[in-house]
Amino acid sequence: xxxxxxxxxxxxxxxxxxxxxxxxxxxxxxxxxxxxxxxxxxxxxxxxxxxxxxxxxxxxxxxxxxxxxxxxxxxxxxxxxxxxxxxxxx
Amino acid sequence: xxxxxxxxxxxxxxxxxxxxxxxxxxxxxxxxxxxxxxxxxxxxxxxxxxxxxxxxxxxxxxxxxxxxxxxxxxxxxxxxxxxxxxxxxxxxxxxxxxxxxxxxxxxxxxxxxxxxxxxxxxxxxxxxxxxxxxxxxxxxxxxxxx
Numbered sequence: 001x002x003x004x005x006x007x008x009x010x011x012x013x014x015x016x017x018x019x020x021x022x023x024x025x026x027x028x029x030x031x032x033x034x035x036x037x038x039x040x041x042x043x044x045x046x047x048x049x050x051x052x053x054x055x056x057x058x059x060x061x062x063x064x065x066x067x068x069x070x071x072x073x074x075x076x077x078x079x080x081x082x083x084x085x086x087x088x089x090x
Numbered sequence: 091x092x093x094x095x096x097x098x099x100x101x102x103x104x105x106x107x108x109x110x111x112x113x114x115x116x117x118x119x120x121x122x123x124x125x126x127x128x129x130x131x132x133x134x135x136x137x138x139x140x141x142x143x144x145x146x147x148x149x150x151x152x153x154x155x156x157x158x159x160x161x162x163x164x165x166x167x168x169x170x171x172x173x174x175x176x177x178x179x180x181x182x183x184x185x186x187x188x189x190x191x192x193x194x195x196x197x198x199x200x201x202x203x204x205x206x207x208x209x210x211x212x213x214x215x216x217x218x219x220x221x222x223x224x225x226x227x228x229x230x231x232x233x234x235x236x
Binding site: 073076077079080081083084085087088089090 | 110111112113114119123126127130154155156160163164166167168170171172
């Protein structure tokens with residue numbers, strides 16, 4: 001099967017391959033060291049949520065995003081409390 | 091003025107937030123600051139309505155000329171805090187507010203605040219608004235009363 005407009009140069013498999021290359025370019029490989037038990041528990045849950053290839057990366061990315069979001073929120077609240085303690089001069 | 095200890099679910103009015111953050115009156119600030127700090131710590135559940143958040147923002151910027159970055163920190167701190175409960179109003183709430191307004195002769199702002207609290211079964215508010223006490227079904231705790 002091919003994409004009619006670009007049938008002479010690109011087939012769907014070529015496009016798929018290109019997408020994978022692009023994905024590889026924008027993604028980063030990270031090496032971390034964590035507790036084995038936590039890792040196993042995380043893997044088991046991640047496998048259930050994202051069955052198939054790349055489940056671990058997807059779950060780690062989701063966890064990191066959630067952590068960033070939570071920390072950003074906590075920092076805003078912290079700054080607000082700090083301001084409450086010091087008071088605003090007029 | 092003595093420290094106020096709140097428990098349960100309690101609505102917080104804009105005058106309490108303003109007096110807690112701004113150095114307007116040291117005596118009022120101490121009381122209001124403690125009320126808010128207890129709320130941020132989760133000692134009780136502070137409630138704020140979207141209407142109050144808007145009025146707070148407007149008053150801080152237009153009346154007190156507080157720097158917008160500081161206003162953002164104040165308002166976002168309340169919005170982002172997991173201890174604060176944020177409640178919204180709907181068209182139905184506005185209809186009820188108009189009813190309350192004509193029944194008790196209150197301002198639309200106070201009536202909308204009452205209607206929103208009523209909708210979420212919130213029976214207590216910390217506020218210095220004098221007209222709120224006219225409404226019999228919500229307990230008003232005035233932190234500015236000596």
